[in-house]
Amino acid sequence: MDVVLNITAPIFFLILLGFAGIRFGLLPKEALPALSRFVLYFALPSVMITKISALDLRAVVNVPYMFVYALGGLVAFFITLAIVRYGLKEGWSVAAVSSMGAMMPNSSFIGFPILLQYLENAPAQAFAMALVVENIIFLPLALMLIESFHNHQPGVGKQVFVKVLKRIVSNPIILSVFAGVMLSLLDLRLPHFIGGGLELLAMAAAPSALVVIGGSLVGVAIAGSKVRTGIVASIKLLLFPMVVFASLQAFPDMPRELQVSVLVFAAMPMFSIFPILGGEYGQRSFCSSTLLVTTVLSFFSISALLLLLH
Secondary structure, X not given: OHHHHHHHHHHHHHHHHHHHHHHOOOOOOOXXXXXXXXXXXXXXXXHHHHHHOOOOHHHOOOHHHHHXXXXXXXXXHHHHHHHHHHXXXXXXHHHXXXXXXXXXXXXXXXXXXXXXXXXXXXXXXXXXXXXXXXXXXXXXXHHHHHHXXXXXXXXXXXXXXXXXXXXXXXXXXXXXXXXXXXXXXXXXXXXXXXXXXXXXXXXXXXXXXXXXXXXXXXXXXXXXXXXXXXXXXXXXXXXXXHHHHHHHOOOOOOOHHHHHHHHHHHOOOEOOOHHHHHHOXXXXXXXXXXXXXXXXXXXXXXXXXXXXXX
């Protein structure tokens, strides 16, 4: 148990530190967007480029890994959709927003930092493949369904597709994955001053991301349907990783580090921009409170998972 707490406690301590820094005015809340952009545009891309460019390209893609991860997320999405729509009698748009929270993990800001703590040599390709599944399957599916339920004007589907495509091709982490793959494929090495600089930036990724998560929780109150919040949190933290675990039994030859990685990513709370996206459909209060509840509960669920894996 001490070993597990030595992994999870520092992660959530930094989240708490970010919360306290904003709550007591040590950091201005206005600085969070800039710090978040630093993580997204500099620190995490540096991790991807330095890690993936050093890999054998054949090691980057593992189809069973991506299948298991996608299956877990899709099961979580459609079960949440059915429960909220037919069980709670909410509208389709509300159900789709709730389902997005149950499906989209925070792999970048919490998942990868935990993986770096848990595995001595955390596989960068596991993070890269998780990002591909999230940005090519999960996010487009969720946004397209939400838009189709929320708007009924002709041509909405095409507009959403274009919007999602722009989001994917302009995502700095996806672009950095592509850059790392190209460097590996062409067997190119970055000049020392660039590679060394990127390695320094990569070291800032985890702590900066966790401080942003903590600071973003300041001022969030529990609002909206507590039953719906409980359903989304339970499916995100429990059902999603359980489906992934069950699916992994069909692929016993998958390397252990990849099995651990996909379980860790599946067990993460929902992504930090959930309230921003949900706010566009009148669900900001629900999304913010659900993010808060799920993030707090994830300390216990993730600790339990790591204890089982240890």
